[in-house]
Amino acid sequence: MNLLAVVDTSVKKEGLQDLTIQRAISSVPFAGRYRLIDFPLSNLVNSGVNTVGVFPSSPFASLLDHIGVGKSWDLDRRKNGLFFLPITQRDGGLSTVGAFAGLEEHMQFFTKSIQPYAIVTNGFVVNQLDFREMLNHHIESGADITEAVSEGVSLKNYILSKDLLVELIQTHRDKNVVSVEDVVNLKKSPYTFNQYEYKGYFAIIDSVQSYFQASMGLLDEENRKQLFLPGRPIYTKVKDEPPTRYVTGSSVKRALIANGSTIMGEVSDSIISRAVNIKKNARLEKCIIMQKCVIEENCDLSYVIADKDVYIGEGVVLHGTAEQPIVLRKGEKVTKEDMR
């Protein structure tokens, strides 16, 4: 495969702050058992790309814990494989994809690799891009840079020759550009552009609202069919959770549920991550509950996003809206007393 990958996970989006205080956007949990990074990494390996540089900015402990040496994606290789290349400068990472200042810290990754082309991808646009097909399109077009688009929206995935990428990294200050995305958006540009039209599922996760919307969208079978393709599985770090237990008296409708949970309450139109405990008579509607949360008896929740390890005490009532879901931050404890 003559493509190497830059996964820019240093990108920062203001609107997602509540979910990204202790982690990069790309390690935000999604669809019950995944992290956002799983989608680009799986697309890369499903497209035959096996030289992958992940460029995170601080805080990246959560991301590193998740991807490790890349075993879940078969990227733990003697030759090529996964390279974890953190950006050390303070406040590294921009709001645009492919920040040159970050890539510049790891020039060796580019100079040592032999692949003639580079794909610059990101950790916040969920899709099923086939990079092999996109590369062919790029080569045929003869353009300098190819951008993936869908329905007129940019997926912020770019293919260019490695030489051009290296040149841009080395001269970006003189050229007054900060990232690959920035170069593509220049009004006057010395480069030629090509667009690759992608058909299939995509979701851009750049705010709590878009996160909530995309999550709820997965309850639609059509979306799931496009995202979970049998021939192109989404890989993630495996956990040895047992199957989920549905206790007598529980009621679950229109829900996506990961393993290891115990459900005694009532759940509808919701996404439940691994090892969640929903106690008797708790009622959840339009909620996203992440790993290891505990929802005590008689809670009544709607439009709530509970981050990892959240504890919701007995009888708590929380109602958000589709526009403004209530976000409970990682590890937060909410009790009835807090409500008064």
Place this chain on the structure above:
Amino acid sequence: MNDKVIAMLLAGGQGSRLKSLTYTIAKPALPFGGKYRIIDFPLSNCTNSGIETVGVLTQYQPHVLHQYIGLGTPWDLDRRNGGVTMLPPYAEIDGIKWYAGTASAIYQNISFLKSCDPAYVLILSGDHIYKMDYEALVDYHKEHEADVTISVLEVPWEDASRFGVVNVNDSMDVMEFDEKPEKPKSNLASMGVYVFKWEKLKEYLETDNVNEASSHDFGKDILPAMLEKGEKMVAYPFKGYWKDVGTVESLWEANMDLLDLNSGLNLHDPGWRIFSSNPQLPPQVINETGDVQASMVNEGCVISGKVFKSVIFQNVTIEEEASVSECVVMSGAKIRKGAKLHRAVVPPRLDVPEGFEIPGQQDEVILLTQEQLDEWKERVGK
């Protein structure tokens, strides 16, 4: 001082009473509990007990097991030193010898054991579902300065004659060992889990090997011979869930036990995880028409019908108006629209046709087969 423990896991069993479930796989590879294979239990017990060298002895239909265990990664047994070693029968200069009995299987791998140079050898069986701390067993064995320790379990008196039964004195010394006695004198059953001092095991295996009258079995030959010679044999009383899944019915029962919160078999205990290979599948989906009660469901399932008191493995589809109650539905099976099943074990990837029903109120557990479905289709003209 050398106190290295190595485990030898006997995984060559056929399990012929499990019928079509074990035509192409060995009994230890049998699916269980929505995502596991039976061998996950002894292997995970090893991981959780800190045992880092495990030999897995295979013979009957070994391919699935070999592929499944691989390098032992799910159980942290992919080690530089030790780890898992698959031990099928092999050819020697004198030809191939099949494993004739449990003891001969171990004897034929004596060079493997010698190369490991252990102080203690733990003999395990790949046929049983239980969670056990082998470290506690080995500690007990050391404290009692025993030559061999047998892990035993109290069973109902009426079942005792199905097992190797031990009679003990007050200090748990084994006085008698009866393999499947007609009239058991005790209800302490051997679980087929033994710890030996390596030196003693080697001595008795070598003697047994040249004894032409021997059936080369631990329960029938090795243990009685050791008792006769007055070696120190003690019993370790195991408390907890333990099940030998020898029949379709007992396999079904063990699955149902998982749904009973008081059965003692808790898979949701993070302190004693059962490790398994984890297929990469999306979360399970419960649709508008789905209704799941008192059940366990694994990843990749799409449930649009009724599920009651059942264990549903990965990638199972249960369509609208279909219903399963007290069933074990194995991976990739499809229960089509309106099909109704009660007390059925559905083998992997079986496609149960629309409207299928077993006439009459059937109470005994049945293993559904493709032939049965074809017969039904012919009868109803589909």
